[in-house]
Amino acid sequence: MSYADDLKDLTLFKYLKAVSGELADFRGVPVHRSLLDPLAELTARAAARGFELALASGFRSIERQCHIWNAKANGQRSVLDDAGVPLDIADLEPEALMFAILRWSALPGTSRHHWGTDVDVYDRAALPAGESLQLTLAECRGPFAAFHQWLDGELAQSDALFFRPYVEPHGGVAPEPWHLSYAPLAAGFQQAMHKELLRELVLSLDIQLKDEVARHFDEIFSRFVVVSPARYPLEWPL
Ligand SMILES: [Zn+2]
Numbered sequence: 001m002s003y004a005d006d007l008k009d010l011t012l013f014k015y016l017k018a019v020s021g022e023l024a025d026f027r028g029v030p031v032h033r034s035l036l037d038p039l040a041e042l043t044a045r046a047a048a049r050g051f052e053l054a055l056a057s058g059f060r061s062i063e064r065q066c067h068i069w070n071a072k073a074n075g076q077r078s079v080l081d082d083a084g085v086p087l088d089i090a091d092l093e094p095e096a097l098m099f100a101i102l103r104w105s106a107l108p109g110t111s112r113h114h115w116g117t118d119v120d121v122y123d124r125a126a127l128p129a130g131e132s133l134q135l136t137l138a139e140c141r142g143p144f145a146a147f148h149q150w151l152d153g154e155l156a157q158s159d160a161l162f163f164r165p166y167v168e169p170h171g172g173v174a175p176e177p178w179h180l181s182y183a184p185l186a187a188g189f190q191q192a193m194h195k196e197l198l199r200e201l202v203l204s205l206d207i208q209l210k211d212e213v214a215r216h217f218d219e220i221f222s223r224f225v226v227v228s229p230a231r232y233p234l235e236w237p238l
Pocket of ligand 1: 178179180
């Protein structure tokens with residue numbers, strides 16, 4: 001039975017909630033248990049080339065994403081511009097603030113991290129001593145450049161199971177080369193994320209800027225939520 005079939009019996013919220021019962025620990029980070037073996041294999045392949053593949057994040061709950069979203073909307077957490085520089089949100093209209101947050105943070109309910117299928121990776125061995133991880137493009141071009149070059153080759157293999165959903169700037173989510181998605185499982189989740197079900201879920205949450213989200217939901221869905229089937233490895237078309 002596919003995940004989409006389950007939706008006949010469950011609301012999208014219960015469906016996403018059910019992920020928490022499928023989680024396992026990969027070196028201190030929660031992920032869907034289906035990822036344990038593929039991640040261990042990728043990590044071993046990285047290690048053979050001198051890289052220490054580590055996860056910066058894996059599964060993230062809807063509640064946690066609501067907390068991040070609201071903290072950004074309230075000014076308790078910085079909102080960054082395209083270049084990664086903090087914005088003065090007092091200058092922004094609610095609509096502009098919402099789109100600025102969406103550049104770097106998923107709308108709660110729509111994050112691929114809710115599925116347990118997606119992880120943010122880096123090369124722990126290359127993190128300069130005394131520095132904390134930022135997850136920025138500058139790092140990917142700097143200390144993690146060799147790691148990402150190796151990853152490019154891995155993901156280009158015809159039997160690759162992981163892929164990068166966010167790579168090119170296209171007016172939506174900023175490029176995130178560190179974000180990997182496990183295609184065999186993520187394809188099913190993405191198929192289940194019908195726009196109207198997601199709209200219902202998102203608007204039921206306790207989130208800031210809800211009026212703006214409701215007004216622009218169609219645009220948010222097409223620009224920030226949908227990942228083109230062309231990004232997936234060939235064996236997992238949507
Ligand atoms: Zn991510």
